[in-house]
Amino acid sequence: MEAVREVEETLSELRQTFKDGRTRSIAWRKKQLSSLLELVNDNEENIFRALDQDLGKHPVESYRDEIGAVKKSINHTLSNLEKWVAPKKVGLPLPMFPTSGWLLPEPLGVVLVFASWNFPISLALDPMIGAIAAGNAVVLKPSEQAPASSSFLANTIPQYMDSKAVKIVEGGAEISELLLQQKWDKIFFTGSQQVGRIIMSAAAKNLTPVALELGGKCPIILDSISSPSDLKVAIQRIVGGKWGPCNGQACIGVDYMLVEEKFAPTVIESLKKTIKRFYSESPKDSKCLARVVNKRHFERLRNLFKDPPVAASIVHGGSLDEENLFIEPTILLDPPLNAAIMTEEIFGPLLPIITVNKIEESIEFINSRPKPLAIYAFTKDANFRRRVLSETSSGTVVFNDILIQFVCEALPFGGVGQSGFGRYHGKYSFDTFSHERAVVQANFFIEFGSRYPPWNDFKNNIIRSAYNLDYLNLVLLLLGLKR
Structure with missing residues (x-):
């Protein structure tokens, strides 16, 4: 019961943080990413030690596949974040003139990231980089099969990052099951196909979108x-x-x-x-x-x-x-x-x-x-x-x-079929943890009566011309030059 209460309190605090709007600020996102980069820079030796304890990795391998990969990902995200966040204008068809439209990336809310044990630092932090860049509050569940790395993340991340928006939850299968019983705005999982099926089944109960990074016989x-x-x-x-x-x-x-x-x-x-x-x-x-x-x-x-x-x-x-x-x-x-x-x-x-x-x-x-x-x-x-x-x-x-x-x-x-679905890295991580909201803005000074009944042949011709992209005929009809 204590574990259930802690998980529910954690999620409640994150939801309140997201509701307050602090994670939406570009300044907040950059600050968290910069702090995460500082964490990695300050703790290289501690990370080497944890990876050696968990998997016996050589420091060169640990830097190449974990530390270096995370640094590269953070720097790339910081360099491009303002461009990714900016609304993107879209071209609308001529009959909608002078209406305008654009796409506005917005954060999903509170997301859950399950990390894998084989790359316990990079496969924990890299998805989290995308989630924070997109403006979400995050729960990270490190793998219990890499206990030294899990402990390092749980003890270190709160020292550098906003603890009201980024939470680390340690534990085994029971904790994972408790987390899956909650309602999330997205679940990101890296691991086996067997566990991926469990994740997807649990997510379906709340219609929670998932990204599954699974394996396969390559x-x-x-x-x-x-x-x-x-x-x-x-x-x-x-x-x-x-x-x-x-x-x-x-x-x-x-x-x-x-x-x-x-x-x-x-x-x-x-x-x-x-x-x-x-x-x-x-x-x-x-x-x-x-x-x-x-x-x-x-x-x-x-x-x-x-x-x-x-x-x-x-x-x-x-x-x-x-x-x-x-x-x-x-x-x-x-x-x-x-x-x-x-x-x-x-x-x-x-x-x-x-x-x-x-x-x-x-x-x-x-x-x-x-x-x-x-x-x-x-x-x-x-x-x-x-x-x-x-x-x-x-x-x-x-x-x-x-x-x-x-x-x-x-x-x-990312994968396809049984090797998973969803994709990440760079801009694709940002997109995975964002909703690209369609925005349309009309005006009041032009109004086409052909939109409304009572219907007649003239309005029928206008609608048909618009849908068939016959713009010359449409213009002639509107100018009264063709009936």
């Missing part, structure tokens, strides 16, 4: 590359994209790879050499690989590749250290397609390679499965690129690289 299509230098670059990017961000625990990370059968031995050898170069002969001792987040996920991953038919497909790696929650970068060649490793999102350091006779068959393979969050295709064939774009569907397509879409504010980030 494939790589690796076309045959004849140039050794190009292949080296491609493999480096694949290894960095698969094991670099949180050791495979990333929603846009690589889930499996499609290659032509004749090309597979070359690819596997190149992968092995690059893994060794990046993470040494003993990856377990490398400081550049994050660990599995907890024992439950460790056990889940072990079950994915320890079944005998799947284990038989391992061509590299496969060792485990349960005490330290470490799984070696592991490559599997043609595991059974009906095995869990090929039907569930892996979210870990396991890379299945699926062979096809011709690389064009990869399109059919991808289309036989739910729409992914991202497709990564390495190819120099312009015709094949066109086919990938025209014959597949995904949240994003990236040619000849991995993950770079995530750090580009000019592009929307």
Whole structure:
């Protein structure tokens, strides 16, 4: 009962703050964003420490994927906020002259942001940046599976930001359930499809709009590359994209790879050499690989590749250290397609390679499965690129690289189908947490009687001309030059 009371009081205070209008001020929004930037700048070492405790992330990885990403997002938002907030004039059809119209972005109200554990700082703060920029009051629910990061956010954010408009609520599933029982003006969730369904079901009871940033089995299509230098670059990017961000625990990370059968031995050898170069002969001792987040996920991953038919497909790696929650970068060649490793999102350091006779068959393979969050295709064939774009569907397509879409504010980030819906980053975050209100302003000095009954043929002709965009005929009718 105490938790219920606290949640209700928190929401009540936020609603009053929003009602008072303080969050609508552009000055207030800029102040909060600047304070958040100050928070990140002041606490780099504390963030590094929290991410190391939660996931074993190296400081370089933590800066690249979390601190740097947040700083970049805040600076971009501060630089563009006044332009985003400004009303936008729209052209109205000639028959409405001299009426004017414009679009006015307005905040939604009080929004709820659920953060994910794999990037517990950036996936908490980046959506919040958009919510504050749009003028909302915010509740942030960090992931309990990253307790050090959750504690850092809960203890630090109130020191820098308006505590009557920005609240941090910590806790596990019970607290999340309590939050979902409340009425929100929007819910933003980053996480699994399973929990996404729970979020959407709860939101439906209050007709609350949701943005779901979910995962999916993101494939790589690796076309045959004849140039050794190009292949080296491609493999480096694949290894960095698969094991670099949180050791495979990333929603846009690589889930499996499609290659032509004749090309597979070359690819596997190149992968092995690059893994060794990046993470040494003993990856377990490398400081550049994050660990599995907890024992439950460790056990889940072990079950994915320890079944005998799947284990038989391992061509590299496969060792485990349960005490330290470490799984070696592991490559599997043609595991059974009906095995869990090929039907569930892996979210870990396991890379299945699926062979096809011709690389064009990869399109059919991808289309036989739910729409992914991202497709990564390495190819120099312009015709094949066109086919990938025209014959597949995904949240994003990236040619000849991995993950770079995530750090580009000019592009929307989001899924399609089971990989989620809604989008954010940059202006798209602002739009996600805004309602673009249509405003029309008429005047009193021109009045067209043809709008009103009693009806006759003359009024019928005027209305038909207006709707058919026959403006010359309309003008002639109004001037009395045509009946």
